[in-house]
Amino acid sequence: MSTRLSLDPISDLRELFAFPFMVNALEAGTIVAVLAAVVGWYMVLRRQTFAGHTLSVMAFPGAAGAALVGLPTGLGYYVACGGAALFMRRARGSARRSYGTETATIATVQVVGLAAGYLFLSLGNAVLGGTETLLFGTFLGVSRTQVLALLIVAAVAVTLVAVSARPLLLETIDPEAARARGLPVAILDTGFLLVLAAAVAATSQITGALLVFALLVAPAAAAQQLTMRPGIGLVLSVVFALLIVWLGLGIAYFSIYPVGFYVTSIAFALFLAARLVRSIRTRRRAR
Amino acid sequence: MFAHAFVRNAYLAGTFIALACGIVGWFVVLRAQLFAGDALTHVAFVGAIAAAVLGYTELVGLFVLTLAVAVGMGALGRHGQADDAAIGIVFAWILGLGVLLLAILATSASGGSGVTLAHTLFGSIYSLTPGGSRLAAGIAVAVALAVLVAVRPLLLATLDGELASARGIPIRALGIGFLAVLAVVTAESTQAVGALLLLGLLAAPAGAAQRLTASPYGGLALSALLAVLAMWGGLALSYQIASLPPSSAIIGLAGAAYGAATLYARAREG
Numbered sequence: 264m265s266t267r268l269s270l271d272p273i274s275d276l277r278e279l280f281a282f283p284f285m286v287n288a289l290e291a292g293t294i295v296a297v298l299a300a301v302v303g304w305y306m307v308l309r310r311q312t313f314a315g316h317t318l319s320v321m322a323f324p325g326a327a328g329a330a331l332v333g334l335p336t337g338l339g340y341y342v343a344c345g346g347a348a349l350f351m352r353r354a355r356g357s358a359r360r361s362y363g364t365e366t367a368t369i370a371t372v373q374v375v376g377l378a379a380g381y382l383f384l385s386l387g388n389a390v391l392g393g394t395e396t397l398l399f400g401t402f403l404g405v406s407r408t409q410v411l412a413l414l415i416v417a418a419v420a421v422t423l424v425a426v427s428a429r430p431l432l433l434e435t436i437d438p439e440a441a442r443a444r445g446l447p448v449a450i451l452d453t454g455f456l457l458v459l460a461a462a463v464a465a466t467s468q469i470t471g472a473l474l475v476f477a478l479l480v481a482p483a484a485a486a487q488q489l490t491m492r493p494g495i496g497l498v499l500s501v502v503f504a505l506l507i508v509w510l511g512l513g514i515a516y517f518s519i520y521p522v523g524f525y526v527t528s529i530a531f532a533l534f535l536a537a538r539l540v541r542s543i544r545t546r547r548r549a550r
Numbered sequence: 551m552f553a554h555a556f557v558r559n560a561y562l563a564g565t566f567i568a569l570a571c572g573i574v575g576w577f578v579v580l581r582a583q584l585f586a587g588d589a590l591t592h593v594a595f596v597g598a599i600a601a602a603v604l605g606y607t608e609l610v611g612l613f614v615l616t617l618a619v620a621v622g623m624g625a626l627g628r629h630g631q632a633d634d635a636a637i638g639i640v641f642a643w644i645l646g647l648g649v650l651l652l653a654i655l656a657t658s659a660s661g662g663s664g665v666t667l668a669h670t671l672f673g674s675i676y677s678l679t680p681g682g683s684r685l686a687a688g689i690a691v692a693v694a695l696a697v698l699v700a701v702r703p704l705l706l707a708t709l710d711g712e713l714a715s716a717r718g719i720p721i722r723a724l725g726i727g728f729l730a731v732l733a734v735v736t737a738e739s740t741q742a743v744g745a746l747l748l749l750g751l752l753a754a755p756a757g758a759a760q761r762l763t764a765s766p767y768g769g770l771a772l773s774a775l776l777a778v779l780a781m782w783g784g785l786a787l788s789y790q791i792a793s794l795p796p797s798s799a800i801i802g803l804a805g806a807a808y809g810a811a812t813l814y815a816r817a818r819e820g
Contacts, residue, residue, distance in 0.1 A: 307635050310634060312585065312634040312635055312637070312638045313584065313585040313588065313634060315638075316585070316588065316638065354812065364579070364757060364760060364761065366579065366582050366583075366584040366585065366753075367579045367584065367753050367754070367756065367757025367760065367808070368757065368808075368812075369584070370584045370587075370588065370749050370750070370752070370753030370754075370757075371750065371753050371754045371757060371804075371805050371808045371809075373588070373749065374749050374750030374753065374754070374801050374804075374805065375750070375801060375802065375805035377750075377801070378750065378797060378798040378800075378801035378802055378805070379798070379802075381795055381797060381798050382794065382795060382798040385793055385794075385795050385798075386793060474642060474645060474646060474649070475642075476638045476639065476641070476642035477642045477643075477646065479638075480635055480638040480639055480642065481638075481639050481642065483635075484635040484636070484638075484639060487635075519653075520650055520653055521649045521650065521652075521653050523645075523646055523649040523650075524646045524647065524649045524650035524653075525646075526646065527642050527643045527645065527646025527647075527649075528643060528646055528647075530639065530642065530643070531639060531640070531642070531643035531646075534639045
């Protein structure tokens with residue numbers, strides 16, 4: 264991107280939308296932002312950030328494995344992420360979330376996946392440039408079919424979360440109470456991990472495996488710094504995610520440096536700002 | 551195979567790195583800080599790129615950045631631990647910086663960003679120099695000794711924080727200190743097993759040991775033993791099978807040990 268910024272907002276915006284690759288990137292980014300913000304809000308509340316990170320890493324063996332056997336890369340992402348989610352859920356059994364041995368399981372799944380991915384790469388003699396794309400994404404290389412596939416996955420995932428919003432919230436905050444009320448706790452738990460896996464697989468195709476968190480954690484965590492009310496929190500999370508994606512893509516278009524850097528930096532700044540607001544608020548309340 | 555110098559170097563560094571990872575990892579699992587360890591491995595990788603961009607040796611970049619982030623995470627969190635959303639955001643941002651640095655590196659005269667990337671991500675234990683492997687072994691021994699010296703207060707602070715502070719143990723300082731030790735292990739092992747696969751040596755042997763025994767000293771010893779065995783076995787395997795990268799072999803064995811331990815523990819429970 265070596266286009267100059269003319270400081271005339273209308274012509275700058277028109278230029279942003281002039282190229283199909285930029286339109287695709289904005290559309291894909293918008294879809295992914297909404298998906299990641301909604302699923303991420305629950306993920307942060309459930310303290311499954313580490314599991315989310317591990318799922319995002321699974322994109323690497325998924326893509327490398329798919330390349331090795333000649334399947335489409337996108338399919339590899341979903342299969343590897345979904346498989347890892349089911350495996351982690353089974354390995355945990357009935358143990359509590361975010362407990363010592365659970366993190367050991369998650370970490371082991373992650374590194375075994377990575378080791379497998381590295382093995383697939385070396386077996387397939389793939390080039391290293393592919394690794395960089397896998398890890399850091401290609402915002403600007405999104406095709407029309409990819410946008411459509413993202414839209415379908417996002418619609419299904421967000422609908423699933425919306426349908427089970429209340430039971431999932433109760434199961435997250437108080438599993439015992441949820442069980443007492445006869446909610447299918449195990450199904451909710453497994454189901455959420457699978458939705459998270461789908462969201463991560465979709466997001467990492469755009470942001471790359473390592474930068475998923477800019478969209479999955481930062482908007483949700485920032486929203487939860489500001490409000491603990493679920494409805495407003497979810498909306499706020501989506502707004503933050505959209506801001507991050509749109510600003511990041513817009514700035515990157517007029518700059519020579521990668522989108523990933525801008526997206527993560529804006530996300531980080533947003534989280535810091537939200538924390539600052541909260542600490543000012545609590546200080547004022549204490550007075 | 552020990553006739554080759556590069557194999558001897560790999561075994562020397564690998565043995566002691568595995569030993570240190572096994573010991574430190576046991577505490578990391580017990581303190582449920584694997585996500586912090588995971589974040590540090592990614593930070594280490596960015597540190598290596600930063601050093602390449604700024605023209606320092608890789609080791610300096612690794613140590614400076616991982617130590618700074620470890621102490622920062624410990625200081626920000628309560629009780630010298632960090633909460634996982636904050637860890638996630640911080641390390642996403644540092645990776646974002648890594649992307650920027652990679653882009654700068656790719657356009658700079660030195661080039662070779664792909665090689666640096668693969669090297670720091672997946673390690674190159676078979677290309678260690680004799681001096682490098684001795685240094686790695688020395689640091690690993692120092693780290694293992696540091697943890698063993700503080701083993702009693704660390705154990706108490708981990709298992710029962712209130713009792714520990716009642717006895718006058720500085721929990722917060724201990725927590726930050728432990729994260730700093732973890733950072734040193736990370737920085738140093740990144741060179742050998744790679745930033746992304748190092749986590750396996752921290753998690754899998756320690757997780758397996760905790761499934762098999764509840765005794766702290768037995769668990770520590772078992773964890774260290776499993777880590778060293780995985781290292782030896784992995785190195786030997788990848789030496790025999792040319793297309794098998796050493797990191798993949800080591801992690802594969804460690805993961806298999808963890809899986810076997812889990813199944814065994816489950817069968818014993820009935």
